[in-house]
Amino acid sequence: MALSNSYKLRCSIPGHEMDVRGLATAEFPEGAFVSVSRDRTGRVWVPNSSPDKGFTEMHCMTGHTNFVSCVCIIAPSETYPRGLVATGGNDNNICVFTLDQPQPLFMLQGHKNTVCTLSSGKFGTLLSGSWDTTAKVWLNEKCMMTLQGHSAAVWAVVILPEQGLMLSGSADKTIKLWKAGRCEKTYTGHEDCVRGLAVISSAEFFSCSNDASIRRWLVTGECVQVYYSHTNYIYSLAVFPNSQDFVSTGEDRTLRIWRKGECSQTIRLPAQSVWCCCILPNGDIAVGASDGIIRVFTEVEDRMASAEDLQAFEDELSKATIDPKTGDLGDIKMEDLPGREHLDEPGNRDGQTRLIKDGQKVEAYQWSVSDGRWMKIGDVVGGSNQQTSKSVMYEGKEYDYVFTIDVNEGGPSMKLPYNVSEDPWLTAHNFLQKNDLSPMFLDQVANFIITNTKGHVVGPAPPAGGDPFTGGARYIPGSSDDRPGFGADPFTGSGRYIPGSDPTPSAPGGVADPFTGGGAYSSAALSQKATNIYFPKTDGVTFEQANAQQIIAKLKELNGGAPPDQKLSEEILESLDSLLMSVCDPSSSRSPPTIQQISLLWKASHWPEDIVFPVLDIMRLAVRHPQVNESLCGEAEGVQLCNHLLSLMRPEGRPANQMLALRTLCNCFSGRHGRALLMAQRETVLSRAADLASVCNKNIHIALATLVLNYSGCLHSQPDLEAKAQCLSVASRALETVQDKEAVFRLLVALGTTVASDQTAKDLARSLGVNSQISKYTSVTDPAKVGECCQMILKELQ
Secondary structure (H helix, E strand, O other): OOEEEEEEEEEEEOOOOOOEEEEEEOOOOOOOEEEEEOOOEEEEEEEOOOOOOOEEEEEEEEOOOOOEEEEEEEOOOOOOOOOEEEEEEOOOOEEEEOOOOOOOOEEEOOOOOOEEEEEEOHHHOEEEEEOOOOEEEEEOOEEEEEEOOOOOOEEEEEEOOOOOEEEEEEOOOOEEEEEOOEEEEEEOOOOOOEEEEEEOOOOEEEEEEOOOEEEEEEOOOOEEEEEEOOOOOEEEEEEOOOOOOEEEEEOOOEEEEEEOOEEEEEEEOOOOOEEEEEEOOOOOEEEEEOOOOEEEEEEEHHHOOOHHHHHHHHHHHHOOEEOHHHOOOOOOOHHHOOOHHHHHOOOOOOOOEEEEEEOOEEEEEEEEOOOOEEEEEEEEOOOOOOOOOOOEEEOOEEEOEEEEEOOOOOOOOEEEEEOOOOOHHHHHHHHHHHOOOOHHHHHHHHHHHHHHOOOOOOOOOOOOOOOOOOOOOOOOOOOOOOOOOOOOOOOOOOOOOOOOOOOOOOOOOOOOOOOOOOOOOOHHHHHOOOOOOOOOOOOOOOOOOOOHHHHHHHHHHHHHOOOHHHOOOHHHHHHHHHHHHHHHOOOOOOOOOOHHHHHHHHHHOOOOOOOOHHHHHHHHHHOOOHHHHHHHHOHHHHHHHHHHHHHHOOOOOOHHHHHHHHHHHHHHOOOHHHHHHHHHOHHHHHHHHHHHHHOOOHHHHHHHHHHHHHHHHHHOOOOOHHHHHHHHHHHHHHOOOOOOHHHHHHHHHHHHHHHOOOHHHHHHHHHOOHHHHHHHHHHOOOOHHHHHHHHHHHHHOO
């Protein structure tokens, strides 16, 4: 099999009626690939044995009601050994096909605008990006997570091969790294829309942009190289198996092959937009373009097209017309151009372009290193692109351009304002929506914008704000204070009331209850090493310990020093004392809590934040009582209680209040009304609680872990996959910073409870990289329950 030094045409496949927008290498049959087009179809192509070394259409897929924008292959599974094909479209839907049915196996709906990018991961995970500014994670026909954080369309997504990491690139010029549903890092550097992403390894990736550059990034955040050669928007990237060399395509009519960091070959096509590319298993390159034709290029001489076909391709290219307004050729001054004799001098690099004057015509040529000659790539038409962009006022705002669009002959014209920093497709989409025009005009309007605004350089990106998730407040392992009874609450000292400082009871011999240390499990379980006593845990875990006398003493002490307008009356103090005694000893002869006592407790909980913690401790104990639970967590009052506790859990709040608010939420699970309230407020509560993992305080970490555990217990028998996904996400993220072994244990039990008896939850946990994340705990022997529980989870996830 002879290799030439460069790629040449293998075949042209005129299989689509409109632009080819996406390509992907298929898992089956061997050597096949899938294409999608604005003609609303997807097609599977297989290599044929004919002399023309071409491809045959094996399968056509239909199901979208508008343009198809992107495609990816979902890897084979036991259920679908040939894999599945996922496509995204301008109808906002994702269709998933088998390789033998023209209609979708199922559709995924949830995006509010065009789905323009897809990527698949392990265990059937699918990641999608959309013009609605979000990315979504899908598994088993359900949306597991929505990734929110970009301020403009998400044009590119990829799933990295390790640890459940995901990347998204956006028209807001940034790339974001996501782990377990949370943005971990934002990469800035591109000066225009990010259009494509490609994985190099688990530690590196490429990006390409409308700024005509390609960047190589370390996942840790550094941009290690910038590649320049394209002269216009770059739409797609594909990486060779050696993880070093790659190919790119763009709006400058080219496919470019990059070797050892340099552009080693430029192949021009007779189409303005080269939208997409993929590398086939044999090293050939397939590209799709705006002329509806797929072209395959090869460096293997045996597979190259015949001399006649190669000449026909070159002839087609030479007949192309090139508009200088595209900016691809720079400014053109007719009087300064040399004549045909200029072509007698060899070029100095592959893909170099040279313009010559032939009479009144201007012709463009490109140097081919492999052929050692100049190839004509088209005739240049139109004038020079020397205009300077000046601001135009429209509806009180300045724009680089305001176009007049005539949609209906004789009808009123419409104004289309546009800035060169904007995405032309989004601008076109918004224009059509605003004027109530058919989305069928999208291509025409977008291409009109692109054609009339080419060659303008967008100014540098404004300085980006810091990533809110990687600031200086990040947890530093080993910096926690492990003094006995020490929390980050400031009220410490011998014999003083310290919220949450109760000693954790040590487990007696035998198989103790892993949460309380009590002998809740019979000693018979000792002989059954493999018995899972840890999860699923469906009964809530609460914080019961209390020293009522110390709480009241601290309350009275703080009240004595409070400002006059904040002091609690003796009547209120006595009421809180009575309430505390009745909820701490419900078996006594004391009367149950009254409505007035509960109302005074609620009022007192709004005391100043520097002194409110004893009141919160009373509330933490009181919500376990059925009457208090019903009164404070009922439909009318419950949301107010939730919002108040969440305000105390602000990351910049006081640690004592954060911990007691978390414990109060945990104890709300002990009553029916509290459970209903917290399940209704789950998304908000868990999101705020998750932020407290970065606070360096083991008592807060234990309370956070308990809250996640109680949620996972309530969800265990429910089919709410999005809720389970949030539990997995919060637990997984917390395990990255939490050091305290009790908190780690409770997070592990939460993970185990979430995945137990739920295959989809198991698949999601695996795709998030939970296995590798927790494997370090298998060897923990002090306490043994951490290692044992971890081993049980890994067994579940096998």
